[in-house]
Amino acid sequence: MFLAVTTSDTQITNLLHLYAELMDAGRLEECCDLFADARVVLDAEADPPVVVDRDGLMQVWRSLPRPVRMHRRHLAVCREDLPG
Numbered sequence: 001m002f003l004a005v006t007t008s009d010t011q012i013t014n015l016l017h018l019y020a021e022l023m024d025a026g027r028l029e030e031c032c033d034l035f036a037d038a039r040v041v042l043d044a045e046a047d048p049p050v051v052v053d054r055d056g057l058m059q060v061w062r063s064l065p066r067p068v069r070m071h072r073r074h075l076a077v078c079r080e081d082l083p084g
Contacts, residue, residue, distance in 0.1 A: 032058045 015034065022031040035054045042060065043050035052060065 028058065028061050032061070 019031060019034055022028075022034070032054050035057055039051050039053060040057050041049055041051050
C-alpha cells in the first residue's frame with residue numbers, strides 16, 4: 001500500500017502555489033481565506049506597525065485598482081538550494 005507523506009516543506013510549497021493560482025484567477029475571497037488565522041504586517045516601519053487580519057487584507061486588496069490586482073501571473077518556484 002502506498003502512503004503519501006506530506007512534509008511541512010511540501011505543505012508550504014502547496015500553499016504558495018494555491019495562493020498564486022487564486023490571486024491570478026481573481027478569487028480574492030478564497031485567497032483571503034488562506035489568511036483566516038493570520039495577522040499580516042503591512043507596514044512594520046509605522047508606529048504602531050500596521051497589521052491586518054483576513055478582513056483587513058480583503059479591504060486592502062479591494063481598494064486596489066482592478067488592473068493592479070488582476071491579470072498578473074505569479075510564479076512560485078521551489079528552490080532547495082536557498083538557505084533556510
